[in-house]
Amino acid sequence: xxxxxxxxxxxxxxxxxxxxxxxxxxxxxxxxxxxxxxxxxxxxxxxxxxxxxxxxxxxxxxxxxxxxxxxxxxxxxxxxxxxxxxxxxxxxxxxxxxxxxxxxxxxxxxxxxxxxxxxxxxxxxxxxxxxxxxxxxxxxxxxxxxxxxxxxxxxxxxxxxxxxxxxxxxxxxxxxxxxxxxxxxxxxxxxxxxxxx
Amino acid sequence: xxxxxxxxxxxxxxxxxxxxxxxxxxxxxxxxxxxxxxxxxxxxxxxxx
Numbered sequence: 016x017x018x019x020x021x022x023x024x025x026x027x028x029x030x031x032x033x034x035x036x037x038x039x040x041x042x043x044x045x046x047x048x049x050x051x052x053x054x055x056x057x058x059x060x061x062x063x064x065x066x067x068x069x070x071x072x073x074x075x076x077x078x079x080x081x082x083x084x085x086x087x088x089x090x091x092x093x094x095x096x097x098x099x100x101x102x103x104x105x106x107x108x109x110x111x112x113x114x115x116x117x118x119x120x121x122x123x124x125x126x127x128x129x130x131x132x133x134x135x136x137x138x139x140x141x142x143x144x145x146x147x148x149x150x151x152x153x154x155x156x157x158x159x160x161x162x163x164x165x166x167x168x169x170x171x172x173x174x175x176x177x178x179x180x181x182x183x184x185x186x187x188x189x190x191x192x193x194x195x196x197x198x199x200x201x202x203x204x205x206x207x208x209x210x211x212x
Numbered sequence: 213x214x215x216x217x218x219x220x221x222x223x224x225x226x227x228x229x230x231x232x233x234x235x236x237x238x239x240x241x242x243x244x245x246x247x248x249x250x251x252x253x254x255x256x257x258x259x260x261x
Contacts, residue, residue, distance in 0.1 A: 025228075028221055034225055
């Protein structure tokens with residue numbers, strides 16, 4: 016759906032002479048990235064408004080996007096699968112933030128945050144078949160992902176001490192990234208062992 | 213009218229390039245679906261590490 020829309024925009028730009036016809040695939044991909052991010056931002060904002068935690072949900076989406084782009088993790092095989100799983104993940108995360116906020120589960124949030132950050136620290140970066148990384152890239156992204164995980168953990172500790180509600184979106188973003196990274200690592204190990212058998 | 217259309221097209225191109233530059237310098241996209249990357253993406257990659 017979003018891929019088709021991206022392709023249509025890129026074709027229009029090629030017809031108008033704004034981009035070269037050789038670059039249609041490239042710009043289609045660019046528009047896919049752009050439109051998808053915008054769509055999920057709207058989705059997360061709607062969930063945020065519905066649950067009365069608009070700014071927390073937007074902070075969560077921003078923090079999750081940043082760490083996800085460097086640490087990587089599992090990806091859905093199809094675009095429809097992606098839409099469903101992303102919307103479900105965003106919904107569950109928003110519900111989780113709201114639940115922890117209402118119950119003031121700061122200890123639980125801190126535990127989730129530490130576990131999520133530890134997973135990122137240990138297993139990132141995880142590339143995918145569609146976008147393989149060179150050794151240099153792996154080392155570079157690993158360094159950034161580890162810095163981010165450390166920054167999230169420190170920010171979480173500070174938020175707990177200051178009794179600031181930002182703890183919950185940070186915890187949710189680290190937890191979701193930890194789950195996706197762990198799932199991706201397990202998936203890769205299974206695929207690797209099946210290949211070697 | 214033509215100028216407005218050209219301006220919108222140029223802005224759209226710039227926005228797509230910004231997204232491509234960002235993606236070329238990241239492990240994967242933040243979304244749960246990662247399409248196969250187009251060949252020209254490495255044009256947007258920063259060389260220095």
